[in-house]
Every structure is written in C-alpha cells, then in structure tokens.
Amino acid sequence: MAHTLFVNLPVADLDRSKKFFTELGFSFFGMTDDMASVIISERTQVMLLARPTFATYAKTEVADPNTTTQVILVIGLDNPAEVDEFVDKALAAGASAVGEPITAGGRYQRGFADPDGHQWSALCLVNPAG
Structure with a gap:
C-alpha cells in the first residue's frame, strides 16, 4: 500500500520560503496565510508552516x-x-x-x-x- 508523506517545517518568513522553493522549481498545493504545501512528488509534500502555527501542532518546544x-x-x-x-x-x-x-x-x-x-x-x- 502506497502512502503519502507530509513533512512539516516551521519557517520564520513564509513568503521568503515560498519564493525559495519556487526558485527551485517546485509548485504548491493548499496555500493559506500561515502555511503552504510544497509538492515534492505525487506522494510527498513539505508543509511550510509559520512558526506560531507550527508550534500549535508541536508537543514540545520548536x-x-x-x-x-x-x-x-x-x-x-x-x-x-x-x-x-x-x-x-x-x-x-x-x-x-x-x-x-x-x-x-x-x-x-x-x-x-x-x-x-x-x-x-x-x-x-x-x-x-x-
């Protein structure tokens, strides 16, 4: 069974991060004001989350x-x-x-x-x- 992997990363400046990954040739799915999903492959995405948003999901200190x-x-x-x-x-x-x-x-x-x-x-x- 194939699964999709979502890797979540905290970022300090979401716009800067989106620009960086765009310059690497990646596209995005599901962007909001505090997160954007970088499409790495059909089954892998890196979720860029503003640090405060990421912290709401984290069990321990970011x-x-x-x-x-x-x-x-x-x-x-x-x-x-x-x-x-x-x-x-x-x-x-x-x-x-x-x-x-x-x-x-x-x-x-x-x-x-x-x-x-x-x-x-x-x-x-x-x-x-x-």
Whole structure:
C-alpha cells in the first residue's frame, strides 16, 4: 500500500520560503496565510508552516534549525549533473552550502541549508565503479 508523506517545517518568513522553493522549481498545493504545501512528488509534500502555527501542532518546544539538527531532508535525483544543478539553484536562491560533496559508497550527494536553516541534501545513487 502506497502512502503519502507530509513533512512539516516551521519557517520564520513564509513568503521568503515560498519564493525559495519556487526558485527551485517546485509548485504548491493548499496555500493559506500561515502555511503552504510544497509538492515534492505525487506522494510527498513539505508543509511550510509559520512558526506560531507550527508550534500549535508541536508537543514540545520548536527547535531552532540554526542551532540544532532534528532531520535532514534528502531529494533523490537521477544523476550527478541533476544533483549539481539542484544544489546550485538552491545556493543561488539563498541557501548556504553544508559540508563537502560525498562521492563514496555508490552515491553522489551534496548538502545545503534553506533560508530557515533546515538541512537538505540532493542525492543520486551511482555505480560505485564509475
């Protein structure tokens, strides 16, 4: 049975976040004044919630993504060129680079932090021999 995954992220400035994800080429579903749903794929969406709205759903204090890491969101792509294109687009749209590219273990992966500090990676599985 296939399920849909909704990942919820608190954001400080919803308009800035919508602009950032639009510049990465994503579209949205279900935008309101305090939340917007970024369509990652047919069965995956990232819900951007204004921090006060996010806090109403959270059981504990909302973490500051600039000082703690609770999750790393990974976008799977088809090849290293797509990884580079995606991360370069994110950096041009206001993200900051995180770490060095990883080329070991049959993968190519690069990381970045979005304007709110949430950590993301772009990943493709490659042939370990080449």
